[in-house]
Amino acid sequence: MLDRNEDILQAAEDWKKEGRGVALATVMETWGSAPRPAGSNLVINDEGTFLGSVSGGCVEGAVVTEALDVIASGEPKMLEFGVADETAWNVGLSCGGTIRVFVEKVG
Amino acid sequence: MKLETLEQINIERAARRPVFVVTDVASGEQRLVKAADLAADPLREELAKQLRMGRSAMIEADGRKLFVNVHAPTAQLVVIGAVHISQALVPMARALGYDVTVVDPRTAFASPERFPDVPLIAEWPDEALPRLNVDRFTAFVAVTHDPKIDDPALLHAFKSGCFYIGALGSRKTHARRVERLKAQGASDAEIASIHAPIGLAIGAVSPGEVAVSIMAEITAALRLPKAGAP
Structure with a gap:
């Protein structure tokens, strides 16, 4: 109830209707000190423009790269990341964390 | 997708x-x-x-x-009364992720100086509330202490399915409010849905403490299971 995915998902719809290739990335599972909860979204278009986040910023680059593949192939992917320790230290947790992100094409 | x-x-x-x-x-x-x-x-x-x-x-x-x-829709908090307690309540509710709107027809209270960056409607509840999408993801608090403002606001909230309704006032004040609301057609169930005195009993004294007790009570209403519901 307290997240703000609405503008992100609206942007994904708008992009698609403009004829862009669009992918939707969703955090599906988290372990340890993952910075964004399950359900968090990142939307990516075929120009590499993205909105939202699936982590504190550390894995977005990799997700965008994979998303471009997904847009091209149409095949969904499940990605798994260990959140870098450096990021974890910043929030006072040294244990790191792991997130699993589902990337799917829209349309 | x-x-x-x-x-x-x-x-x-x-x-x-x-x-x-x-x-x-x-x-x-x-x-x-x-x-x-x-x-x-x-x-x-x-x-x-x-x-x-x-x-x-x-x-x-x-x-x-x-x-x-x-x-799920973003939870919203509608505050009737741009009073001292509201000045403490609004930033706290925002920190908890609520969209907050303050309604008070008294322009001396509902001033941007007292509520910077807060959606503030200096109108009577009857005019302001129909536009606000008051719904079951809304917590509704009436804290003006003025029946002319609080009562019509509460009557509106009853019809909107708010997950939380609270009204400021002692037991005595509330007893008089109950009489007035009943006279205006409120049902027993509607009356019983009002949390009054407002907030959890934590011995709150300052406006900030009252705000804590209100937000704690709202959180409980939002998150704890209701009797009979899954």
């Missing part, structure tokens, strides 16, 4: 209706469950629980791994 599914999600969200997307992780297959169809859904208990907690999560059903993404 099909474009049609995404469109439906956005329509439901814009209308402040909850919607679920259930994804079969192995196959990528997806289905949408609207709030109106929740009661008939085979996963209704899980979905209702996740909605209450505002939490998306992986579940197992019939040996399949399913991801349930809950798209």
Whole structure:
């Protein structure tokens, strides 16, 4: 109830209707000190423009790269990341964390 | 995700209706469950629980791994009364993720100097409230201490299914309020839905402490299971 995915998902719809290739990335599972909860979204278009986040910023680059593949192939992917320790230290947790992100094409 | 599914999600969200997307992780297959169809859904208990907690999560059903993404409306807090307590309550509610609106027809109270950056409506509740989408994801507090303002606001809240209604005032003040509201046609159930005296009993003294007690009571109303509900 307290997240703000609405503008992100609206942007994904708008992009698609403009004829862009669009992918939707969703955090599906988290372990340890993952910075964004399950359900968090990142939307990516075929120009590499993205909105939202699936982590504190550390894995977005990799997700965008994979998303471009997904847009091209149409095949969904499940990605798994260990959140870098450096990021974890910043929030006072040294244990790191792991997130699993589902990337799917829209349309 | 099909474009049609995404469109439906956005329509439901814009209308402040909850919607679920259930994804079969192995196959990528997806289905949408609207709030109106929740009661008939085979996963209704899980979905209702996740909605209450505002939490998306992986579940197992019939040996399949399913991801349930809950798209719940942002909770809002409507505050009737631009008073001292509200000045403490508003930033606290925002920190908890609520969209907050303050309504008070008294322009001396409802001034931007007292409530910087807060949506502030200096109108009577009868005029202001119909525009505000007061709904079951809304917490509603009436804290003006003025029956001319609080009473009509509460009557509106009764008809809107708010998950929380609170009104400031001692037991004595509340007893008089109950008499007035009954005279205006409020039912016993509606009267009983008012949290009054407002807030959890934590011995709050300062406006900030009263705000803590109110937000704690609102949080409990939002997150704890209701009797008889899944």
